[in-house]
Amino acid sequence: MVSRRKKIGVAHVIYNSRNPNGLILAALRVKPPYQRQRYGRLLLQQVIDEFSVPEWHELRLIVQPFGDKPLDEAQLIRFYQRFGFVRLPTRGQYPLMRRLLFSE
Numbered sequence: 001m002v003s004r005r006k007k008i009g010v011a012h013v014i015y016n017s018r019n020p021n022g023l024i025l026a027a028l029r030v031k032p033p034y035q036r037q038r039y040g041r042l043l044l045q046q047v048i049d050e051f052s053v054p055e056w057h058e059l060r061l062i063v064q065p066f067g068d069k070p071l072d073e074a075q076l077i078r079f080y081q082r083f084g085f086v087r088l089p090t091r092g093q094y095p096l097m098r099r100l101l102f103s104e
């Protein structure tokens with residue numbers, strides 16, 4: 001995401017090699033000086049809108065705070081739940097969440 005030519009945040013979306021119609025949000029980050037100004041929400045909504053097309057059925061992510069970690073795991077789960085993500089069972093160390101992208 002770029003605002004007035006400044007890079008303020010990133011969202012990395014990659015293919016899910018286990019699901020031909022699935023995507024993975026591999027990293028969502030807003031630079032510290034710009035946090036808590038709704039850019040995170042904006043960026044996540046932009047990703048959802050951009051990939052809500054017939055080709056893509058679901059977006060998954062692993063809840064794993066990184067960098068300066070302004071939000072802990074529980075806060076991130078609530079953040080993603082507000083965008084329609086639900087938790088999936090996992091044997092992994094970190095929570096796994098999924099959001100359906102396109103339904104006819």
Ligand SMILES: CC(C)(COP(=O)(O)OP(=O)(O)OC[C@H]1O[C@@H](n2cnc3c(N)ncnc32)[C@H](O)[C@@H]1OP(=O)(O)O)[C@@H](O)C(=O)NCCC(=O)NCCS
Nearest residue numbers: 028029030035036037038039040041063064065066069070
């Ligand atoms: C997660 C992240 C992208 C959110 O970006 P952001 O621009 O700060 O988020 P927003 O301003 O859009 O805030 C969205 C909501 O998150 C919550 N939130 C954000 N910062 C918070 C903080 N410091 N403390 C508590 N809640 C917070 C709030 O519920 C907020 O909504 P509200 O302002 O209406 O109360 C940002 O915290 C970040 O870059 N974190 C470090 C990297 C990371 O851990 N990414 C997640 C990997 S799974």
